[in-house]
Amino acid sequence: MSPVKPKTNPDHLTPETAESPAGIYVHVPFCQTKCPYCSFVSYPGMDSKLKNNYIQTLHRQALKLAKHPWSEAREFNSLFVGGGNPPSVATEKMATCIAACLDAFNFTAGANNVPEVTLEANPNTVNPAMLQRFREAGVNRLSIGMQAFSDSMLNNIGRKHTVQDGVRAFELARAAGFTNINLDLMYGLPGQNVAVWKNSLQQAVALAPEHLSVYELTVEQGTPFAELAGKGELNLPHEDATLAMFEQAQESLTAAGFGQYEISNYARKGFACIHNINYWENGSYIGLGAGAVSCFSGVRIKSTESPEQFVHLLDKNRIPYTAAEFLPLQARFREAVIMGLRMTAGVSVSRLEKQFGVTPQKYYGAALGKLQQQELLHEVENRLRLTPKGLLLANRVMAQLV
Numbered sequence: 001m002s003p004v005k006p007k008t009n010p011d012h013l014t015p016e017t018a019e020s021p022a023g024i025y026v027h028v029p030f031c032q033t034k035c036p037y038c039s040f041v042s043y044p045g046m047d048s049k050l051k052n053n054y055i056q057t058l059h060r061q062a063l064k065l066a067k068h069p070w071s072e073a074r075e076f077n078s079l080f081v082g083g084g085n086p087p088s089v090a091t092e093k094m095a096t097c098i099a100a101c102l103d104a105f106n107f108t109a110g111a112n113n114v115p116e117v118t119l120e121a122n123p124n125t126v127n128p129a130m131l132q133r134f135r136e137a138g139v140n141r142l143s144i145g146m147q148a149f150s151d152s153m154l155n156n157i158g159r160k161h162t163v164q165d166g167v168r169a170f171e172l173a174r175a176a177g178f179t180n181i182n183l184d185l186m187y188g189l190p191g192q193n194v195a196v197w198k199n200s201l202q203q204a205v206a207l208a209p210e211h212l213s214v215y216e217l218t219v220e221q222g223t224p225f226a227e228l229a230g231k232g233e234l235n236l237p238h239e240d241a242t243l244a245m246f247e248q249a250q251e252s253l254t255a256a257g258f259g260q261y262e263i264s265n266y267a268r269k270g271f272a273c274i275h276n277i278n279y280w281e282n283g284s285y286i287g288l289g290a291g292a293v294s295c296f297s298g299v300r301i302k303s304t305e306s307p308e309q310f311v312h313l314l315d316k317n318r319i320p321y322t323a324a325e326f327l328p329l330q331a332r333f334r335e336a337v338i339m340g341l342r343m344t345a346g347v348s349v350s351r352l353e354k355q356f357g358v359t360p361q362k363y364y365g366a367a368l369g370k371l372q373q374q375e376l377l378h379e380v381e382n383r384l385r386l387t388p389k390g391l392l393l394a395n396r397v398m399a400q401l402v
């Protein structure tokens, strides 16, 4: 795309030496049922024998990777256990695996003097003893897949929990001592309008979580929703209404004291998600489990998506990876720009130059100038950022920079 190639500068940082502490993602690909919009690696109805084997295998994989020279040379500051629905496996085994990860890798204390340890959970799958056990294992952040505060919306997207389940999960988490709770919310749902969405936002705010992730529903190929959409049977809101919902989230959540620190993420001061920031800042992370992706020092590795195969391969002392690519410097540069622009603080131009030997201005040339003229991007205090208008049209801006 660009006549100007990024290059490493031996006198300054390299993409590797500029790395901050890495993250660890643990994937638990089991769910009660498959939501009709979901394209994640997740499987409903798996038997408990496979689930137990899977968690034991995850545990072994963590211990093995912790001894790898790359891991031993690094510090980690976040562990994120996602899915799927991690509470759908045996609590004791999962908690033991989490504690073992925290022990085996070189974790550093974050801003709150402990590494950030997040567990995702669907509302109708938690109970007090489970939450207590996860707290003891070191989990200090709970991310609840609430999605909507309207039973009819939850029904429209095939969720198996109610609003009441979500409120109860939140209250149980507080009672268990969680002081950092995220609620996932979705907008652009079939049958949703701005008023219904605004009501969901108000109810979410009333619970007073520390963090809210607010994602637009995307219709992914190969899902039942894609089939319905193809037949014209998915009653999705018009694009203008969806944009209005995005703006409504900004308005309601900033008025309630949340800061929008990423296109889809809002937090109270001091509660931005360390794990996700590492991802958007193009930092390194190790993915454990079936379907997990690792990305470190310019290498991206994908694990087999099959939990059975994952268990089988590790039982045979073989690696569970199905694909690996070494990302050329140009691709790493573009990713660093695009991911960094998702953050409202933008991406540091001087840091990019130190890492890659080129600035966005030099690399993208006129294409970047045009986006700036259109007031979609601007540079403020050496950081390239999306403008408010650019945030609204982020997909369009990113498409010019890939």
Ligand code: SF4
Pocket: 030, 031, 032, 033, 034, 035, 038, 039, 040, 042, 083, 084, 085, 122, 145
């Ligand atoms: S609960 Fe989450 S991971 Fe599981 S099927 Fe639904 S959207 Fe997918």
